[in-house]
């Protein structure tokens with residue numbers, strides 16, 4: 269394996285901004301010696317270090333792999349544009365953050381794909397590593413390129429670039445795959461033999477090269493198997509319980525600025541609420557919880573191993589954790605005297621939240637976040653968001669009384685059946701939330717309202733819904749901004765072009781691969797970052813591929829196959845369809 273230590277130290281680090289993000293000697297870093305390992309794995313997070321180092325899922329897999337005998341797992345991230353330029357100019361290949369070995373020399377390169385806007389970063393990483401972009405161009409000398417996480421649930425847009433997708437919970441299938449790689453190396457098996465073995469033996473492994481997409485009059489018409497011995501459908505892997513996932517008690521401590529600098533503990537996987545627009549709510553089932561004893565143990569050991577002064581209790585919906593009151597009490601008793609605070613990143617406003625601010629002084633009062641999603645009761649009912657305005661007003665009032673001051677409310681606009689009145693209701697709800705503070709201390713509360721644009725996601729009951737067009741979103745933006753003038757409400761809006769592209773990518777078929785590569789060659793980089801997003805590069809790419817992005821945002825017939833139909837998530841199509849019909853019924857009630 270090529271050791272790049274010298275060249276990185278001499279030619280890269282002195283010339284990049286914030287070189288500490290490329291150093292990789294974080295507290296609790298623990299890559300085993302690749303030279304002594306039978307199987308080497310590089311885990312790539314396809315975004316900048318500042319985001320990737322905070323990704324809990326990657327850390328779970330990193331620890332899991334380094335715990336396997338004979339396995340060495342290193343990490344890599346997407347270099348920022350200044351580093352990319354230098355690496356290209358100086359011909360420095362992408363490297364493992366700890367081993368400083370060339371990524372192309374590892375046996376496996378694994379991507380964690382959590383967000384559509386990271387797809388061009390996958391190509392940047394492959395190209396900087398010197399690995400052919402397309403799976404069909406790779407040889408036995410190249411790493412096996414695998415990918416998991418959210419985008420693996422609708423994998424076709426990246427199917428040309430990934431050798432194996434692992435769908436669902438990654439822990440068990442990844443261990444199985446690494447074992448397959450070990451056996452294949454011992455036997456001297458070819459790349460093709462290994463890919464076939466993965467497709468045969470791992471029910472959640474999707475190997476795109478064994479499937480051919482069909483099109484009818486320009487529309488996706490299904491996937492055809494190219495071999496009879498690969499499965500027709502791919503199972504979503506499900507971990508039986510969180511005790512089967514490694515408890516991270518020695519998390520990495522970032523060397524450079526990171527989005528989260530705190531202990532993060534996954535207290536629950538899955539969400540019981542099933543909001544009809546939410547992909548995670550339908551794909552991460554069933555709900556699995558960690559015990560209070562185990563969480564307290566992890567918190568104790570993690571704080572001791574890192575020096576962090578904040579513990580974040582992570583789940584899709586933390587207030588649905590069934591023992592939350594007891595957990596907060598136990599953590600408060602343990603950490604209050606150490607000045608370690610507790611943050612709850614995802615709260616649901618209901619009767620439980622009304623109690624929560626009183627429970628403890630250890631909970632951070634930085635800000636209260638409410639996912640209202642829609643302004644009107646009618647739309648909230650239709651999308652399955654089971655909170656009422658009365659819940660929200662009572663919860664926010666209780667929070668103000670307990671000393672919380674900042675209130676942030678999340679909304680989506682562009683929902684099916686949405687009218688002008690529903691948009692007005694967004695502003696009116698914000699005003700009423702602000703007014704609840706008057707009863708507490710006579711002042712109006714400042715409300716920060718974040719508005720995103722509804723993206724109909726695969727594997728949800730709303731997957732068949734169309735997405736509204738840019739003109740509609742611009743009109744909503746203008747209307748809300750005008751209404752908020754000289755009010756205590758401040759709106760922030762997601763960038764419209766990014767949301768439209770996100771929808772096109774998540775609903776895309778395999779033809780999207782040509783678009784992604786063309787956009788990347790046109791200069792698209794770090795598309796999730798507003799300051800880097802280059803919409804022109806994408807629009808040119810769609811024209812080059814002779815595809816209309818709007819075609820992917822239209823209503824989908826409930827009888828038509830979708831590019832993700834072969835991925836069998838916990839909630840099957842008939843269940844989603846029944847929910848879709850309930851939503852439509854609710855809109856007409």
Ligand code: SF4
Nearest residue numbers: 539542543546549584
């Ligand atoms: S509560 Fe949140 S995570 Fe759960 S289904 Fe609803 S939107 Fe998704």
